[in-house]
Amino acid sequence: MSHEIQELLKKHGYQRAGRHSAVKTCLWLKRSINNKGQCYKSQFYGITSHRCIQMTPTLQCNQRCLHCWRAIDATIPKTPWDPPEVIVDETLRAQQRLTSGYGGSDQANKKLWEESKNPLHVAISLAGEPTLYPYLSELINIFHKKGMTTFVVSNGTHPEVIREINPTQLYLSLTAPDRETYQQTCKPEREEMWEDLLKSLKILSGKKGRTTIRITLIEGLNDTKPEEYAKLIKLAKPDYIEIKSYMHLGFSRKRLERNKMPTHTKINKFAQKIIEHTEYKWADENEPSRVVLLSKDGKTDKL
DSSP states (O other): OOHHHHHHHHHTTOEEOSSSOEEOOOHHHHHHHTTSOOOHHHHHHOOOGGGEEEEESOOOOSOOOTTOOOSOOSOOOOOOOOOHHHHHHHHHHHHHHHHTTGGGSTTOOHHHHHHHTSOOEEEEOSSSOGGGSTTHHHHHHHHHHTTOEEEEEEOSOOHHHHHHOOOSEEEEEOOOSSHHHHHHHHOOSSTTHHHHHHHHHHHHTTOSSEEEEEEEEOTTTTOOOHHHHHHHHHHHOOSEEEEEEOOOOGGGGGTSOGGGSOOHHHHHHHHHHHHHHSSOEEEEEETTTTEEEEESSSOOOOO
């Protein structure tokens, strides 16, 4: 990486984990240690926020989504791929460095801070597209052998990888009801990526692990045609559907105005429309994160 990109990563709180991977603590990790709440994944799925690592095996991405908060808009140069064992070891070390100072706060719960040194969960969703890393399946398996759960968030543009990997919970981002909206919202680098996403949605329907479709809505852009979203949901048959507002954070603020965040009320109304067009039921909601959870039986299943 160039010195400029390394400095940008450092400025935005990233820690390198090898040549192309990175770790960044979520704001909810710090809040959890300070007894100020847990993230919605804790509420929905039982994830312990202060024991969760947020990482990516590659900062490269094949989309330039308008709503992405990632710190890197510049092109990330390709480097030789690190082995998954190296990434796991470097990720754990980076997390230790990032959390080492949290215990010095007067507000910190020292017991929770000590627990944070032994993470239980890995959210492979920080930045970039994880399925671009060729050894993602092996990486997931190594984390599992260490007794950790894995959450992978993908844009679904590499269906062959979606078929191969088996994380604890697999998310596919569905940010458009049709090809035209997808092109406007995600700015994919290849024309056929919409078809690749459709293939991944179909593959999702046959996965054995827990599956989730995440719909991130942007006011006035992709918050229409719930009946078309419903058709894609029926194709994927996920265990859960998260309907979430775009959040005006990070570098997305250079592309979108603050008023592009739908209110939680609008998210609820859109969720009700999805319910009307599918057999899914309302399961839970988190107003601070502006997210509604739907499931097949209206229940959540904590880890």
